Amino acid sequence: MTTEPAAPQTGPQTAPQTVDLAAAYEASGVREVLKELDDTMIGLAPVKQRIRETASLLLVDQARRQLGLATETPTLHMSFTGNPGTGKTTVALKMADLLHRLGYVRKGHLVTVTRDDLVGQYIGHTAPKTKEVLKKAMGGVLFIDEAYYLYRPENERDYGQEAIEILLQVMENNRDDLVVILAGYADRMDRFFDSNPGFRSRIAHHIEFPDYSNEELLKIADVMLTEQNYTLDPAARTAMADYIAARRGQPHFANARSIRNALDRARLRQANRLFNEAAGPLDGTALSTIAGADILASRVFRGGLDVDRKPAKEAAE
Amino acid sequence: MRLRQGQYSFLPDLSDDDIRVQAQYAIDKGWAVSVEYTDDPHPRNSFWEMWGHPMFDTPDAAALVYEVNECRKAHGAKYIRVLAFDASAGWESIRMSFIVNRPAEEPGFRLVRQEGEGRMIRYTIESYATREPEGARYA
Ligand SMILES: Nc1ncnc2c1ncn2[C@@H]1O[C@H](COP(=O)(O)OP(=O)(O)O)[C@@H](O)[C@H]1O
Ligand SMILES: [Mg+2]
Numbered sequence: 001m002t003t004e005p006a007a008p009q010t011g012p013q014t015a016p017q018t019v020d021l022a023a024a025y026e027a028s029g030v031r032e033v034l035k036e037l038d039d040t041m042i043g044l045a046p047v048k049q050r051i052r053e054t055a056s057l058l059l060v061d062q063a064r065r066q067l068g069l070a071t072e073t074p075t076l077h078m079s080f081t082g083n084p085g086t087g088k089t090t091v092a093l094k095m096a097d098l099l100h101r102l103g104y105v106r107k108g109h110l111v112t113v114t115r116d117d118l119v120g121q122y123i124g125h126t127a128p129k130t131k132e133v134l135k136k137a138m139g140g141v142l143f144i145d146e147a148y149y150l151y152r153p154e155n156e157r158d159y160g161q162e163a164i165e166i167l168l169q170v171m172e173n174n175r176d177d178l179v180v181i182l183a184g185y186a187d188r189m190d191r192f193f194d195s196n197p198g199f200r201s202r203i204a205h206h207i208e209f210p211d212y213s214n215e216e217l218l219k220i221a222d223v224m225l226t227e228q229n230y231t232l233d234p235a236a237r238t239a240m241a242d243y244i245a246a247r248r249g250q251p252h253f254a255n256a257r258s259i260r261n262a263l264d265r266a267r268l269r270q271a272n273r274l275f276n277e278a279a280g281p282l283d284g285t286a287l288s289t290i291a292g293a294d295i296l297a298s299r300v301f302r303g304g305l306d307v308d309r310k311p312a313k314e315a316a317e
Numbered sequence: 318m319r320l321r322q323g324q325y326s327f328l329p330d331l332s333d334d335d336i337r338v339q340a341q342y343a344i345d346k347g348w349a350v351s352v353e354y355t356d357d358p359h360p361r362n363s364f365w366e367m368w369g370h371p372m373f374d375t376p377d378a379a380a381l382v383y384e385v386n387e388c389r390k391a392h393g394a395k396y397i398r399v400l401a402f403d404a405s406a407g408w409e410s411i412r413m414s415f416i417v418n419r420p421a422e423e424p425g426f427r428l429v430r431q432e433g434e435g436r437m438i439r440y441t442i443e444s445y446a447t448r449e450p451e452g453a454r455y456a
Pocket of ligand 2: 085088089145
């Protein structure tokens with residue numbers, strides 16, 4: 001048996017006298033993350049601003065630690081509030097990358113969970129479940145979607161309370177090991193924090209995700225289609241703009257996710273149309289163009305929900 | 318008498334950070350790490366109690382250190398060790414094993430001589446601790 005264990009860590013170095021923030025910024029790779037965030041995510045100006053601020057704060061904190069001015073790991077737990085489909089999960093992925101590049105988490109992976117992943121069904125089931133999830137997330141970011149479901153005041157023996165206690169302990173004692181992001185609707189999260197002050201006091205960064213405007217959603221549709229090598233022809237573009245305006249007022253509207261679902265169905269209709277209409281060979285343009293009819297066939301234009309919509313469960317994506 | 322079993326047992330006690338770095342080495346090799354404890358430290362006792370399951374899908378070794386500390390809370394007066402298993406050969410082989418917790422007092426072992434026929438002598442060792450019943454060892 002041969003083992004070559006990692007070298008033991010070296011002793012403390014002597015503190016430098018000055019720190020070059022610009023160089024630290026370049027070396028960290030934060031610029032690339034912020035650029036990717038800007039390039040791939042439409043809108044979200046306040047969110048992007050908050051993330052830039054957080055990055056600066058962490059760079060300065062790092063510099064202060066290098067000069068021996070700070071020693072404690074800052075509290076990095078966050079809450080992301082906003083309606084479904086506003087980009088919370090997607091931004092959390094970028095946040096994990098950012099924290100990794102800045103050295104605040106060692107691995108940078110994102111573990112996404114909901115109440116069911118943390119809370120058990122019977123006595124003695126919850127603690128091991130919660131700990132298992134926490135251990136998986138260590139070195140990265142734990143993203144708890146719809147975190148307020150952990151707390152069910154109507155049932156005083158709800159096992160969610162046990163998960164909350166373990167979470168709070170680990171959020172406090174293992175701040176070097178993982179960052180927790182709680183996500184969900186703003187109003188419910190506020191009520192959750194009111195009844196669980198332990199969480200409020202452990203969360204340093206609250207980031208709000210606004211709903212997208214109709215123009216932003218149309219741009220998001222373009223981005224999504226470009227990623228998959230599709231385009232909207234002019235009639236489809238007009239139809240998509242009308243679709244967005246109509247869809248917003250209907251039940252279960254979920255911002256960018258509704259757009260993604262609408263485009264999935266439009267591609268389905270396009271494929272059907274090509275299959276039924278095509279008389280001869282099809283070129284690349286024909287195969288990648290969504291026409292007006294592919295959008296206008298949606299039930300959204302007849303005042304109703306699409307019957308072929310995905311089940312509501314996808315909200316937990 | 319300081320128990321010398323496994324790796325690093327001639328070094329001073331490992332800090333939590335030392336433990337983390339060692340376990341990370343194992344995890345990065347694709348080995349499963351786990352925690353075990355015992356109050357019967359005889360060198361031939363290979364069956365220590367398992368503290369939870371081996372960890373197969375924890376990318377960061379902070380998870381292992383977390384379980385070591387949970388185990389210390391429950392069994393702080395006993396021996397605790399960390400193991401790393403390599404299953405790549407098709408069976409579980411131990412790649413690493415090191416002690417991460419010891420009782421405050423380590424009474425060690427006594428040598429027992431048994432006289433047999435023809436003045437033959439058999440030797441064996443016995444842990445002083447195991448003279449007490451299970452649960453009452455190491456105070
Ligand atoms: N600003 C954006 N630009 C482009 N695509 C976006 C944007 N926001 C969200 N999306 C897309 O919308 C879908 C839902 O986003 P998600 O992050 O899961 O939202 P949430 O977690 O808030 O419900 C994803 O497919 C994501 O890629
Ligand atoms: Mg989500």
